[in-house]
Amino acid sequence: SYELTQPPSVSVSPGQTARITCSGDALPKQYAYWYQQKPGQAPVLVIYKDSERPSGIPERFSGSSSGTTVTLTISGVQAEDEADYYCQSADSSGTHVVFGGGTKLTVL
């Protein structure tokens, strides 16, 4: 079955830039989406269609795509950004949704 691969953890100091990658063979053909999940809360969409930002999401969140890898970038990381981040896409048929394993962002 189709898989999306993320690093388990990323650590950055406040004010620095965090980059979280997500790799998958179908990503050149399917959009990627990113969710932020804080402990005890439901996920929140932070990036859609590879690089679009929903209303209400701070400008420091951005997304990009290159071949089979998509990247979530958080510029000027703040303590409140500490959370788990999940990429999501679909398989090549477009009928099965897939999540990456998640990346725990730690703000040092």
Added chain:
Amino acid sequence: EVQLVESGGGVVQPGGSLRLSCAASGFTFDDYAMHWVRQAPGKGLEWVSLISGDGGSTYYADSVKGRFTISRDNSKNSLYLQMNSLRTEDTALYYCAKDTGGGMYYFDYWGQGTLVTVSS
């Protein structure tokens, strides 16, 4: 305001059955596909199933295909998940999630989840 409220979780023995419900409000329910997504304790998100707005199309993750059935009642603005032949690995918080529409299958609203525990 969009609201999704799940119910029906609980403790069930392996091999047992459970039916989850999700009450939706704040949007035109039958205009949108709906999904179930689960999260095992301390683990990541796992997509379970989706159903189209008119209920005519359904899709399942391989891990639940043949055991779980998704359905909806648009007259009641409600989504359901019938879970049969439950296994210990089905233990998770089950979220109901609203699709954004347009056929690209991603989520703009989530409920708070209902906990299913499969244990003897």
